[in-house]
Structure formats: C-alpha cells, structure tokens
Amino acid sequence: xxxxxxxxxxxxxxxxxxxxxxxxxxxxxxxxxxxxxxxxxxxxxxxxxxxxxxxxxxxxxxxxxxxxxxxxxxxxxxxxxxxxxxxxxxxxxxxxxxxxxxxxxxxxxxxxxxxxxxxxxxxxxxxxxxxxxxxxxxxxxxxxxxxxxxxxxxxxxxxxxxxxxxxxxxxxxxxxxxxxxxxxxxxxxxxxxxxxxxxxxxxxxxxxxxxxxxxxxxxxxxxxxxxxxxxxxxxxxxxxxxxxxxxxxxxxxxxxxxxxxxxxxxxxxxxxxxxxxxxxxxxxxxxxxxxxxxxxxxxxxxxxxxxxxxxxxxxxxxxxxxxxxxxxxxxxxxxxxxxxxxxxxxxxxxxxxxxxxxxxxxxxxxxxxxxxxxxxxxxxxxxxxxxxxxxxxxxxxxxxxxxxxxxxxxxxxxxxxxxxxxxxxxxxxxxxxxxxxxxxxxxxxxxxxxxxxxxxxxxxxxxxxxxxxxxxxxxxxxxxxxxxxxxxxxxxxxxxxxxxxxxxxxxxxxxxxxxxxxxxxxxxxxxxxxxxxxxxxxxxxxxxxxxxxxxxxxxxxx
Amino acid sequence: xxxxxxxxxxxxxxxxxxxxxxxxxxxxxxxxxxxxxxxxxxxxxxxxxxxxxxxxxxxxxxxxxxxxxxxxxxxxxxxxxxxxxxxxxxxxxxxxxxxxxxxxxxxxxxxxxxxxxxxxxxxxxxxxxxxxxxxxxxxxxxxxxxxxxxxxxxxxxxxxxxxxxxxxxxxxxxxxxxxxxxxxxxxxxxxxx
Numbered sequence: 001x002x003x004x005x006x007x008x009x010x011x012x013x014x015x016x017x018x019x020x021x022x023x024x025x026x027x028x029x030x031x032x033x034x035x036x037x038x039x040x041x042x043x044x045x046x047x048x049x050x051x052x053x054x055x056x057x058x059x060x061x062x063x064x065x066x067x068x069x070x071x072x073x074x075x076x077x078x079x080x081x082x083x084x085x086x087x088x089x090x091x092x093x094x095x096x097x098x099x100x101x102x103x104x105x106x107x108x109x110x111x112x113x114x115x116x117x118x119x120x121x122x123x124x125x126x127x128x129x130x131x132x133x134x135x136x137x138x139x140x141x142x143x144x145x146x147x148x149x150x151x152x153x154x155x156x157x158x159x160x161x162x163x164x165x166x167x168x169x170x171x172x173x174x175x176x177x178x179x180x181x182x183x184x185x186x187x188x189x190x191x192x193x194x195x196x197x198x199x200x201x202x203x204x205x206x207x208x209x210x211x212x213x214x215x216x217x218x219x220x221x222x223x224x225x226x227x228x229x230x231x232x233x234x235x236x237x238x239x240x241x242x243x244x245x246x247x248x249x250x251x252x253x254x255x256x257x258x259x260x261x262x263x264x265x266x267x268x269x270x271x272x273x274x275x276x277x278x279x280x281x282x283x284x285x286x287x288x289x290x291x292x293x294x295x296x297x298x299x300x301x302x303x304x305x306x307x308x309x310x311x312x313x314x315x316x317x318x319x320x321x322x323x324x325x326x327x328x329x330x331x332x333x334x335x336x337x338x339x340x341x342x343x344x345x346x347x348x349x350x351x352x353x354x355x356x357x358x359x360x361x362x363x364x365x366x367x368x369x370x371x372x373x374x375x376x377x378x379x380x381x382x383x384x385x386x387x388x389x390x391x392x393x394x395x396x397x398x399x400x401x402x403x404x405x406x407x408x409x410x411x412x413x414x415x416x417x418x419x420x421x422x423x424x425x426x427x428x429x430x431x432x433x434x435x436x437x438x439x440x441x442x443x444x445x446x447x448x449x450x451x452x453x454x455x456x457x458x459x460x461x462x463x464x465x466x467x468x469x470x471x472x473x474x475x476x477x478x479x480x481x482x483x484x485x486x487x488x489x490x491x492x493x494x495x496x497x498x499x500x501x502x503x504x505x506x507x508x509x510x511x512x513x514x515x516x517x518x519x520x521x522x523x524x525x526x527x528x529x530x531x532x533x534x535x536x537x538x539x540x541x542x543x544x545x546x547x548x549x550x551x552x553x554x555x556x557x558x
Numbered sequence: 559x560x561x562x563x564x565x566x567x568x569x570x571x572x573x574x575x576x577x578x579x580x581x582x583x584x585x586x587x588x589x590x591x592x593x594x595x596x597x598x599x600x601x602x603x604x605x606x607x608x609x610x611x612x613x614x615x616x617x618x619x620x621x622x623x624x625x626x627x628x629x630x631x632x633x634x635x636x637x638x639x640x641x642x643x644x645x646x647x648x649x650x651x652x653x654x655x656x657x658x659x660x661x662x663x664x665x666x667x668x669x670x671x672x673x674x675x676x677x678x679x680x681x682x683x684x685x686x687x688x689x690x691x692x693x694x695x696x697x698x699x700x701x702x703x704x705x706x707x708x709x710x711x712x713x714x715x716x717x718x719x720x721x722x723x724x725x726x727x728x729x730x731x732x733x734x735x736x737x738x739x740x741x742x743x744x745x746x747x748x749x750x751x
Contacts, residue, residue, distance in 0.1 A: 043726065097729040373734075433734040440730035447728065452601035455703045458684040459603050459611060 006207075006236050009256040011249040013387040014241040015420050017174050017340075019213055023306045024177045024299040029185055030309035032293050033323050034081050038106040038314035039351035040066070041093045045141040046148045047073030052104060058085045061115040063290050065137075066104055075139045075149045080292040080312035083108035094317075094336050094350045096343040103351070106314070117288035123196050128154075131200040131285065138284030139291045139354075143276035144168055144245075145337065147355040150277055154200045156266055163269040165203040166254055167194055167278060169210040169217070170238065170245030173338030176358040178295040179275050181308040183210070183217035186279055187224035193278030194233060196285050201271055205232040207254045208275075211240040242340065243418040247272045249387050261414050276357075291354060298324055302331035302361030311352055317359060318348040327361060335360040340419040374427035382421035382431060388414050392421035392431055399434040404442050412438055592620045598639045600632045603683035604705030606656045611683065619644070627651050631704070633658035662722040664702040665709065669694045671716035678708035678717060 043049035050067035060066055060079040067077040083106045091103040120126060120134065136151040156162045171179040183190060198206050210218050221235055238244055238253050248259040250272065257268045265272055276294060283289040292313055299306040304325035311320055317334075321327060335342040338358055352359070382392035391410055398407035415435050422431045525533070596616035607628040609615040618624035619640070626640040627649045634651065641648035651658055667678070667687070674692040686702045689695030697717075709717050722728075 095726060095729075096731070097724075097726065099724065099726055099729060101726055430734045433731065436731040437733045444728070444730055448600070451703075452599075455601040455603065455684050455701075456596070456612070458686075458701065459601065460613075462683065462685050 006234060006254075007256075008236070008238060009253055010239075010241075011244070011252045011387050012389050013385040013420060014243065014249075015385055015423060016240070017242045017423075019240075020175045020299070021177050021180065021213065024175070024297050024308060025180060027305075027307045029181050029295055030307060030324065032310040032312050034108045034110055034112065034312065035315045035319040035323075036108075037086070037316065038080055038083075038108065038312060039091050039093075039316060040077055040080075040104045040106065040314040041091070041351065041353065042067055042077065042102050042104070044077070044147060044313070044354040045075050046146060047071065047075075049102070050074060050077045052088055052102075054085055054104070056085050056087055059083070059109075060085060060106065061113050063115045063117065063292060065290075066106075069136065073149060073152065075136055075141055075151075076290075077104070078139055078290040078292050079106055080314055081106070081108045082111050082113040092347070092350055094343075094345055094353060094356070098346050119288040120285065123199060123285045126285075128200045128202065131196065135200070135281055135284055138280070138289070140277065140280045140284055141291070141354050142274055143280060143294060143355065143357070144247075144274035145341070145355055145357060147353075150273065150281070153266075153271055153273065154197060156201060156271065160266055161269060162201045162203040162266070162271055163205070164255055164271075165194070165198050165201055165206040166251055166265075166270055166272040167206060167208040167275055168245055168247065168250055168272055169208050169214075169221070169275045170250055171214070172211060172240070172242045172245035173340050173358075174242075175299050175360055176297050176338050177299070178297045178308050178357050180214050180217050181297075182279060182295050183214070183275060184220050187217075187220040188227075189279045189282040190221065190275050191224045191228055191233070192286065193280070193282030195228075196281050197273055197278060198232070203271065205234065208233065208235045209238050209244070209250045209254050210235065211244060212237045213240045242420065243387055243416070246387060246416050246418060248416070261411060294354065294356075296352060296356055297358040299358065300331075300335075300361040301363045302327050302329060302334075304328045313354055314351045316348075317345070317350050317352060320352065320359075321348065321361075329363050331361045332364055333360075333362040335362065340423070341417060372428045373430065376427055376429060379426060381424045381426065385420040385424050387418060387420065388416055390415055395438075396429065396431050396434050399438040402438075402441070404438060404445065407438050408442070412442070415439075589617075589620065592616050594643055595619050595640065598632075598636060598643060599629060600636060600703075602631045602703040602705040604631060604703070604707060606630050608655070625649075625652065628655045630656035630658055659704075663704045663706075663719045664699045664722055665697055665704070665706065665717050666699070666720055667695050667697055668716040668718065669696060671714050673714055675713055677711035677713065681708045681711045683707060 042052065048069075048071040051070040052067045054060060054066050059082070061082045062079060064079045065076045066079050066085070069076050085104060086107040087105045089103065089105070090100040091105070092098065093101045093103065095101075123131060126134070132151040132154050135154065136149065140150045141147040142150055142153070169179060169183060171177070194206055194208070197203075208221065210221065212218075218235070218237055225233060225235055236254060238250075243249055244253060247265060251265055251268075251270050252258055255270060257270060259265050259270075260267050280291050280294070284291070293310050294313065295308050296311045297306075297308050298321065303321065304327065307324065309320070309324065334345040334348060336345055336356060336359055337343060339360060339362075342358070342360060376393065376396065378393065380393065382396075383390075386392055388411075394410050395407055395412055395415070398404075398410060399412075412435060415432075417432050417435060419432050422429070422433075425431060592613070593616075596613050599612040599616060601612050603611045605611065607615045607624065609618055609624065615624060615628070619626060626644065626646065627637050628651075629636050630651060637651065638648050672689075672695050674689060674694060676689065676691050676695075678695060679687045679689060683705060684701055684703055686698045687695055687708060688698060704719075704722075706719060709719070
C-alpha cells in the first residue's frame with residue numbers, strides 16, 4: 001500500500017511541463033446546473049453511433065435511455081435531465097473537423113425528475129458478465145479522453161488472464177484537474193468502483209498510478225484505501241513527467257511491462273482504466289445511475305472563475321462558461337482537452353461530451369499551425385523526448401513527402417500524439433499535425449482499397465451472372481429449335497401445312513356427311529317464288545361465265 | 559561411357575519428375591502480373607481508359623498494349639503505384655482519358671422523375687442500382703463507384719452526380735499547409751527521400 005515499497009520503472013523521453021494546475025483547484029467541485037437546452041450527439045464513443053429510440057415531442061425522464069447501443073462496440077445514451085425532446089437533427093459537435101453529426105436536443109423542464117433506478121445491492125453477487133452488461137447499459141465509456149466503451153475493456157476474454165488492473169490517476173497534461181478534484185472529493189466512490197472493476201476482470205492485483213504533484217488527492221485515496229481494509233489495491237506515487245498518463249507509459253512505469261507495438265495492454269495481461277471511469281462504474285453499479293454528467297475543468301487565463309464543475313453531458317459550452325462567471329480579457333483560443341493533446345473549437349456554441357475533461361480558454365494562441373514553422377535543423381530534440389521511442393524527424397520527412405508506405409516502417413501508428421516533439425521543436429514545426437494527417441490518409445487509402453476490392457467482386461459477379469444468363473438463353477433457344485426439328489420429322493414445312501389443311505377439310509367433310517346441312521328456307525315454296533329463284537340462278541350463272549372469261553380470275557378456274 | 563549415359567538419363571528422369579510434380583502441385587491460376595496490376599486499379603469499371611473494365615485494362619497493360627497513365631479515377635497515386643510495380647517511369651495522366659477528379663462522387667436518382675426504364679440498371683457495372691421495369695429505381699450509394707456510366711442511357715436525365723459526404727469516420731486531418739513553410743524545407747524534403 002505504501003509507495004515506498006514498490007519499485008518504479010521509467011519510460012523513455014517525456015517532458016517536465018509547467019503544470020498550471022493550481023488555477024483550477026482553489027474551489028470545490030461546482031454542482032451541476034440545468035442549461036436551457038442539451039445537445040446530445042449520438043456518437044460520443046469509439047464505435048457505432050447509438051440508435052435513437054425516442055421521437056420528437058416525447059417527454060423523457062432523467063436517466064432514461066434515449067438512444068440504444070447499436071452493435072457490440074457501442075453504448076446507449078441517456079437523458080441527462082427530464083424534459084421534452086425538441087428535435088433530432090444534425091448539429092455541430094466538438095470535433096477537430098468542425099463537422100455536424102446527428103444529435104438529440106432536449107429542452108429541460110427543470111423538474112429534474114429521475115426514472116426509477118434499478119439498484120442491484122451488492123456487486124459481489126453479480127458475475128463479471130452481468131456487471132459488464134450493467135456497465136454497458138449505463139453508457140459508460142473511458143473518461144480519460146478516448147471514449148472507448150468500458151465494458152469491452154473489462155471483458156478480457158476466456159483465454160487471457162488479467163494480472164494487473166492499472167488505474168490511471170496521473171492526469172499528466174497541464175491545466176487539467178478534473179481527476180485531481182474527483183479524487184480529493186470522492187475517493188471512496190473511486191475505490192469502490194475500482195473494486196467492482198477488479199471483480200469484473202478477476203484481476204490479481206490493482207495498481208493506482210498518481211503523479212506526485214497531487215499530494216491532496218494521494219492523501220484522500222490513501223485514507224479511503226486504509227478505511228476499506230488492506231488488500232490487493234496498491235496506491236503508487238509516480239514522478240511528474242509528461243506523458244506519464246499515457247496508457248502504455250503508465251503501465252511501463254508501474255509494472256515495467258512494455259505493451260507490444262500496435263498491440264493492446266491486454267496482450268501483456270494488463271487493463272488500464274481511468275479514475276473517472278471507476279467513479280462512473282461505482283455510480284452505475286451501486287446507485288444504478290447511468291453516465292449523464294461528469295466532472296470537467298474550466299480553466300485558462302481567459303476564464304474569470306476557473307474551477308471544476310459537475311456538468312451535464314450535452315450542456316452547451318457558452319452556457320457553462322456564462323454560468324461560471326464568463327470570460328475575461330480577450331480569448332484567442334478555445335481548446336477542448338489539454339494544451340498538448342486538445343483541439344481548437346471554432347465556436348462556443350457546442351455541447352460538452354462524455355469524453356470532455358477540460359475546456360481551456362487561452363489569451364494567447366498557443367499552438368497555432370505552421371505559420372511560424374522554420375526549416376528542420378535536424379537537431380534530434382524530438383527524438384530525445386519521444387515517449388514511444390520513435391524517430392519523429394523521420395516520420396516528419398515521410399509525412400512531408402507523403403510516402404505513406406515508408407512512414408509505416410517507422411511505426412507511425414505507435415505514435416500517441418502526445419505533442420512532446422512539437423513542443424520541443426526549435427523550428428516550431430507542427431509535427432503532430434503531420435502525423436495526424438498521415439494517419440488519416442493511410443486510413444482513407446485502406447478504406448479505398450477495401451471498397452475497390454468489394455467493387456471488383458461485385459463486377460466479377462455481375463459478369464459471371466450475365467454470362468450465365470446468356471448461356472441459359474442460348475440453351476433455351478437450342479432446345480426450342482431441337483423440339484421443332486423433332487416434330488417436323490421427315491416432311492418439310494410446306495408439306496406439313498398442306499397436310500394440316502387437308503386434315504381439316506377431311507374433318508369438315510366427314511362432319512357434313514354425318515349431318516348434312518339443309519337450308520330450311522327453301523322448303524314449301526310457291527311456284528312464283530320458285531320461278532324467281534330460278535331467274536336469279538340463271539342470272540348468276542351468266543355472271544359467272546362472264547368472269548370466267550377474264551384472264552386474271554384463276555380463283556374461279558380452280 | 560555407358561554408366562555415364564545411364565546416370566545422365568536417370569538424373570534427367572528424376573529432375574523431370576520433380577519439375578512435373580511441382581508444376582502440378584504449385585500451379586498458379588491466371589496471370590499473377592495481371593492480378594497485381596488489377597489490384598492497384600480503383601475498380602470503378604468506368605471504361606475511361608478505353609477498355610471495358612479494370613481487368614481488361616490490367617490485361618492490356620501487362621501485354622504492353624496500354625500505357626499506365628490512362629486511369630483518371632486512380633490518378634497520380636495509381637500511376638505511381640503502377641510505375642513502381644512494373645519498373646517503369648511514372649508519367650502524368652493522359653488528358654485524352656480525362657482528368658483526375660478533386661473529390662469523389664456518387665450518383666443519385668431523382669425518384670420523382672424516374673420512369674423505371676431499367677436502362678441504368680443494365681449500365682451499372684457493379685449492380686449498385688435497384689429497381690424493376692416501371693418501378694422507381696434507386697442507387698445503393700455505398701456500392702456506387704462513381705463511374706457515371708448510368709448517366710448517358712437515362713432517357714429522362716434523372717441521375718445526378720453528387721460528391722461523397724464527409725462523415726466523422728471518413729474525415730481526414732488536413733496537411734499542415736506546405737506553402738507556409740519556407741522553400742528550403744521543400745528542397746530538403748525531396749533531397750532526403
């Protein structure tokens with residue numbers, strides 16, 4: 001339990017950065033408030049977007065599921081407060097692209113009325129699978145930043161035994177203090193959440209890694225641990241070096257184990273979760289509450305009253321800032337996340353997400369793109385600070401030359417985009433931007449490849465189908481011809497026709513013989529009438545004989 | 559002398575058997591070079607190269623009948639990849655075949671106007687149009703390769719070209735603007751490659 005006993009390892013590179021953390025830790029966590037509207041993007045996690053299950057105009061209660069998980073890598077979304085669904089439409093979301101995405105918009109009724117919560121009582125009675133389902137149903141994603149559905153990380157599969165559960169309490173990025181404040185105020189909940197996760201994973205032991213710049217949080221966790229009894233959870237203070245809070249870096253520091261290139265920590269029997277996630281798991285399992293709010297840091301020189309607040313997911317950024325006293329001076333840059341790994345927001349009319357840990361308002365534009373970039377002088381400073389043991393300069397050249405095959409030889413995808421290389425670059429080259437550019441280009445190429453392979457298959461199938469249809473048609477025609485040929489037998493077509501006519505005539509004659517037709521209207525005629533008929537007959541014969549004389553009347557001749 | 563002849567004949571027979579066996583056992587279906595070339599082509603099946611599809615073009619390239627710069631949908635990237643594979647020099651796209659599109663497109667059918675003539679269905683090389691005679695047709699946009707072959711046969715001109723919508727999953731980080739970096743770097747960059 002004490003940090004003195006445990007041996008620590010170190011990761012290569014890293015930086016000592018000015019913390020700026022004291023700005024936002026002066027006051028206690030602010031309680032949540034209900035904004036005028038809540039904008040809830042359907043995709044706040046890695047994986048498939050959630051699927052809407054309510055309609056515009058529906059009244060929803062706090063904690064009610066408004067969009068369900070769609071597929072395995074997905075989680076549901078819950079209403080953060082009671083209110084009416086005012087619309088379901090595309091809204092701008094906080095994303096580096098600035099693109100719009102489908103969102104559910106709730107107009108709160110300020111009653112904050114909960115649905116009936118299902119509290120399971122003791123988690124120890126639940127088996128790991130049931131725990132995972134509850135964690136999934138609560139919509140919990142990794143609150144450290146990436147937003148990967150937590151229940152999947154808690155499912156190591158049958159073949160992998162988990163040695164260690166590593167709890168990430170490092171919070172290494174400057175300015176951000178939400179985990180720090182959470183640990184100070186809700187250490188008990190975190191420890192219980194960790195026990196639940198440990199139970200779900202059946203992990204042998206648990207290591208909590210906390211940077212030594214958070215003595216109060218360390219104290220709080222230490223007390224909470226002591227109260228809950230001696231056990232397999234170990235609280236370890238680690239040196240403050242950015243990025244010690246990177247998953248692979250933290251695992252290296254605490255266990256000495258190195259995650260494989262492009263592999264998962266699970267490959268070496270480790271699962272890493274954030275302290276915020278642990279607290280959310282506690283709320284979900286013990287209180288039955290889904291993830292509808294989280295602690296977020298509002299800080300930076302441009303904020304009048306910096307601090308941490310419990311904010312409802314979907315709260316618009318501008319309303320949050322106004323609620324906390326508003327801006328001060330002129331804000332040049334609004335960053336979601338930290339100064340090293342965050343991204344700029346173009347506007348403050350955007351909602352906060354499950355993965356939002358910090359909002360930073362800067363008076364000076366800190367990481368403006370390439371404007372100040374100078375030529376690379378090959379000093380190698382970037383290589384010395386890279387925590388992933390990569391060659392940032394080589395990656396830069398390859399990305400610059402758009403040689404996307406070669407850049408992968410330099411293990412581009414092991415880059416965690418921590419920003420150390422850009423930070424130290426004396427030429428101020430936006431190195432990470434180059435890597436991000438190269439990564440998305442490579443993904444796009446891979447998508448194109450998959451798509452073209454698919455198109456090839458479909459085209460080949462079509463050709464095959466057309467060929468088959470043609471053959472079938474030919475086959476049918478051949479069969480028909482053969483059948484006709486067989487029917488004709490030895491006679492030719494003309495004979496066959498003549499035969500048919502002859503047959504028909506014979507049939508008629510036979511019929512006439514059986515019952516000869518007698519015209520009834522010439523029976524019992526008077527002499528006068530008979531005389532008339534004879535006259536007509538003689539006239540007709542005369543006419544007939546005259547037509548017979550005409551040369552072209554071969555019909556009568558026959 | 560006799561021993562030598564017998565030995566040679568025996569060896570010839572043994573090697574012949576081995577070669578024969580290997581030829582059967584490791585027989586490769588089709589022409590592997592054609593497959594490799596075909597794999598690099600974008601599979602739009604648009605026919606802009608002058609051949610009735612990507613595979614016929616691949617076959618023509620392999621036979622030396624066609625040049626590598628006749629594929630507008632693939633553009634510069636495809637030409638470079640082909641040049642790399644075939645060990646020839648890369649060259650700019652042949653303007654006779656068309657120009658490389660800036661953005662990817664697909665087609666959509668205006669369902670109000672469609673008369674259900676099925677002509678577009680017959681033209682589509684990847685079966686991406688769904689419909690039946692005198693029934694409304696629609697494009698399965700996920701399957702559409704953007705070849706535009708369905709547009710000329712349409713008698714009522716109800717097929718439009720639309721750019722593929724960028725979504726969160728397909729969005730790409732922009733390249734840090736190379737123009738803002740001094741020229742010396744560009745020289746360095748190409749020099750190290």
